[in-house]
Amino acid sequence: MISFYNIVIRSIEKDDGGLSTGPGFIATGEERLFVYFMEAGMDDIAVRVEKLNKSYGKIQAIKQLDFQVAASECFGLLGPNGAGKTTAMKILYGKARPDPGADTVISVFGFDPRQQSLAIKALSGIVPQQDNLDTQLSVNDNLLIYSKFYGISTKDAKKRIGELLDFVELQDKALVKIKELSGGMQRRLTIARALLNNPKLLILDEPTTGLDPQVRHLIWNKLRDLKTMGVTVLLTTHYMEEAFQICDRLIIMDKGKKILEGHPRSLLSEHLELFVMEIYGISEMHLQSSPFEDTKDIRFEFFQETLFAYSNDTNALTSFADFMQITDYHVRQSNLEDLFLRVTGRSLSELQ
Amino acid sequence: MNYNKEHTAPAWWNRIYSVWYRHKRVYTSDFASNAFPPFLEPLIFLGGLGLGFGAYIQTMGAINYLLFLASGIIMTSSMYTASFECTYGTYIRLEFDRVYDGMLGAPISPTNLIIGEIIFAGSKGFLFALAVLIVIWLLGIISHPLSIMAAPVGFVCGLMFGTLSMWVTSIVRNINHFNFYFTGFLSPMFFFSGAIFPLENLPRILQYMAESLPLTHVVRLARAFCVPELLGPHLFYDLGYCVLFIALTGWLAIRGIKKRLID
Numbered sequence: 001m002i003s004f005y006n007i008v009i010r011s012i013e014k015d016d017g018g019l020s021t022g023p024g025f026i027a028t029g030e031e032r033l034f035v036y037f038m039e040a041g042m043d044d045i046a047v048r049v050e051k052l053n054k055s056y057g058k059i060q061a062i063k064q065l066d067f068q069v070a071a072s073e074c075f076g077l078l079g080p081n082g083a084g085k086t087t088a089m090k091i092l093y094g095k096a097r098p099d100p101g102a103d104t105v106i107s108v109f110g111f112d113p114r115q116q117s118l119a120i121k122a123l124s125g126i127v128p129q130q131d132n133l134d135t136q137l138s139v140n141d142n143l144l145i146y147s148k149f150y151g152i153s154t155k156d157a158k159k160r161i162g163e164l165l166d167f168v169e170l171q172d173k174a175l176v177k178i179k180e181l182s183g184g185m186q187r188r189l190t191i192a193r194a195l196l197n198n199p200k201l202l203i204l205d206e207p208t209t210g211l212d213p214q215v216r217h218l219i220w221n222k223l224r225d226l227k228t229m230g231v232t233v234l235l236t237t238h239y240m241e242e243a244f245q246i247c248d249r250l251i252i253m254d255k256g257k258k259i260l261e262g263h264p265r266s267l268l269s270e271h272l273e274l275f276v277m278e279i280y281g282i283s284e285m286h287l288q289s290s291p292f293e294d295t296k297d298i299r300f301e302f303f304q305e306t307l308f309a310y311s312n313d314t315n316a317l318t319s320f321a322d323f324m325q326i327t328d329y330h331v332r333q334s335n336l337e338d339l340f341l342r343v344t345g346r347s348l349s350e351l352q
Numbered sequence: 353m354n355y356n357k358e359h360t361a362p363a364w365w366n367r368i369y370s371v372w373y374r375h376k377r378v379y380t381s382d383f384a385s386n387a388f389p390p391f392l393e394p395l396i397f398l399g400g401l402g403l404g405f406g407a408y409i410q411t412m413g414a415i416n417y418l419l420f421l422a423s424g425i426i427m428t429s430s431m432y433t434a435s436f437e438c439t440y441g442t443y444i445r446l447e448f449d450r451v452y453d454g455m456l457g458a459p460i461s462p463t464n465l466i467i468g469e470i471i472f473a474g475s476k477g478f479l480f481a482l483a484v485l486i487v488i489w490l491l492g493i494i495s496h497p498l499s500i501m502a503a504p505v506g507f508v509c510g511l512m513f514g515t516l517s518m519w520v521t522s523i524v525r526n527i528n529h530f531n532f533y534f535t536g537f538l539s540p541m542f543f544f545s546g547a548i549f550p551l552e553n554l555p556r557i558l559q560y561m562a563e564s565l566p567l568t569h570v571v572r573l574a575r576a577f578c579v580p581e582l583l584g585p586h587l588f589y590d591l592g593y594c595v596l597f598i599a600l601t602g603w604l605a606i607r608g609i610k611k612r613l614i615d
Contacts, residue, residue: 056615087615095456096615118459123359126457132450134374136381145377148370149458151362194457197359 046071046201046232047092050105054087054098054256061087062098063256069249071200074223074233076243076250080344084256085236086129089205092234093120109200122150125194129205131186133193135178139170142178143193150197157196164192168222184215191222202226204235208242220246240336254344264336272342273299273310276334277317279326282307292320301342310334361459371460371468372475379476390429390483397425398491401548413550415579422488423578424547426502427509427570429484430477434510435538437473438517439530442609446521452613462613466606470514477510478503481574494578501577508594509570515601516566522608547571569593 047069054062062084069075077085090096092108094117106112111119133142140161147157165171168188178186187207194202207223208216223233223246237243243250244264252260260267284302287293297316301308311317314331321329361367379386402418412420445451455465482503488494520533542548544558545567551559562568569590576582 090615093457094614095453118361118461119359121457121459122361124457126454128450128453128457130450130453132454134378134451135449137378141377141381145370145374146458148373149362149367149455149460151360151366151370151459190454193454200359 044071048107051103061256067251071232072230073248074227074246076247077236078243079253083253086205124201125199127190127194127204131190133178138175140174146193147196168192184211201232244336259343272334272339274312275314277309277331279307367460367464368468371465372472375472390480394484394487418493422493423575426481426484426574428547429480430506430509431513433476433480434473434513435517438514439521442521462610466609473514474507474510478507481506499578502574505574511598512566515605518605519601541565541567566597
């Protein structure tokens with residue numbers, strides 16, 4: 001549906017060189033149909049970014065980035081450290097300024113962060129990478145202070161704080177000082193803080209980095225709940241499992257550029273074989289003298305001392321292992337991490 | 353929970369107030385230890401300098417020495433509290449605790465944030481001036497009712513050193529650089545601004561230098577309210593200096609800190 005709307009919008013853009021809205025536009029039946037689709041399309045797109053560039057001195061952090069986030073979807077920005085994910089997020093709410101460019105488009109629910117960052121922040125909730133709660137205050141006070149930032153009256157704030165502490169399962173901790181909370185609790189509280197204003201858009205920068213599996217799963221469930229309540233969720237992560245679990249769509253970034261875009265499952269099926277076998281301690285030489293050198297059933301990748309053998313057929317993989325007289329092997333389904341490493345490269349860049 | 357209601361940012365004065373409210377809330381969360389120093393400090397000064405020097409020096413110019421000293425340290429107290437708030441305090445919020453990163457995720461602009469913080473520095477200047485006044489009233493050194501006006505002058509003093517310190521904070525590259533500001537600028541100013549001894553007998557060049565320092569002007573204003581014979585229209589010149597100083601350093605502070613807040 002979304003992509004159809006986008007096509008319609010694009011066609012209008014091409015016709016007259018810009019989006020035309022307003023009373024003068026409605027005329028013939030055909031155009032009226034366009035207006036209908038266009039408005040539907042505008043409503044459905046929460047975030048639109050086109051030809052975004054950002055440089056810090058000589059380092060270009062973001063190069064010609066394009067992406068769109070539909071309303072009520074969970075969208076992921078994936079990439080290694082230094083890929084430009086955080087910078088892209090910061091630009092969306094005006095914490096970072098993009099490079100000037102006449103054809104750069106940044107729109108968050110119709111607002112441009114270069115001029116209207118306050119309007120964007122009023123309708124968004126931001127969860128920064130680093131927790132920055134006021135550690136000497138209680139859980140309650142932290143939320144009360146932020147409710148003032150959003151202009152919520154004390155009476156409404158008290159009710160809302162109660163709801164949110166229930167939501168993130170911290171209801172017993174209202175009067176506890178931040179210092180006494182665990183890392184996972186602080187993270188949940190930071191998320192609750194970002195929800196005070198009932199945001200339409202929730203922006204999370206690496207929401208579960210450094211947390212234990214229980215808390216991570218709890219946060220994933222909360223994000224799924226929010227999505228069903230109509231909140232658009234935009235997150236960065238370098239946990240592929242996280243992206244696979246909760247993202248409807250994602251882009252993979254590397255060195256400031258978008259490399260891949262799509263639904264996690266379809267990205268996998270389009271770009272990778274179903275199964276992978278990892279064998280440690282095999283070099284390219286062993287392979288060259290074997291009958292598997294030119295096989296079409298298996299694709300081989302080497303990284304340092306490890307061989308990655310990809311195939312859609314598990315039998316092909318096991319017979320290869322048997323031939324090489326390897327008993328200690330492990331065949332598993334390929335996952336997003338394999339794809340990620342394949343497209344971003346296995347070796348470290350200087351920014352990592 | 354309704355996630356599709358109307359969202360608008362609060363009005364600018366509410367945004368500035370909410371920043372001030374945040375600082376107040378954090379400051380008063382440990383009120384016992386925060387309220388102690390402003391009362392103790394004047395006692396130490398008056399005890400140390402007043403009892404010590406006071407035994408030898410009865411009058412300073414035309415004024416009783418203890419009265420001269422007491423009316424001077426109202427402002428130095430405001431100066432130091434505002435300066436600490438907007439140097440170490442601001443720097444820690446900016447670089448270590450990352451408090452501003454969170455606040456700027458809410459509908460608050462960098463300018464709102466900086467102004468709110470400077471007004472909080474002014475409020476602390478007021479509070480510290482009031483604390484000194486209470487001590488010197490209780491000691492019976494000053495009794496004139498107009499002396500209460502020294503507290504609002506403390507607010508002005510807090511604004512001046514809030515804006516100046518914030519500008520300094522926008523320039524420093526690490527927290528140790530504040531040593532230059534405190535030892536190289538504030539400490540000499542403490543002595544050469546007429547707070548501890550009068551400027552009249554200093555060499556002409558030092559008098560001009562003293563006249564260019566911000567503390568000199570607020571000390572003159574505060575002292576005039578404590579010793580009403582010193583009141584006069586010349587104080588408008590001092591007030592004018594304060595207004596211009598706040599406007600200029602405030603502009604520099606906003607410009608400088610903004611650069612550090614927005615990538």
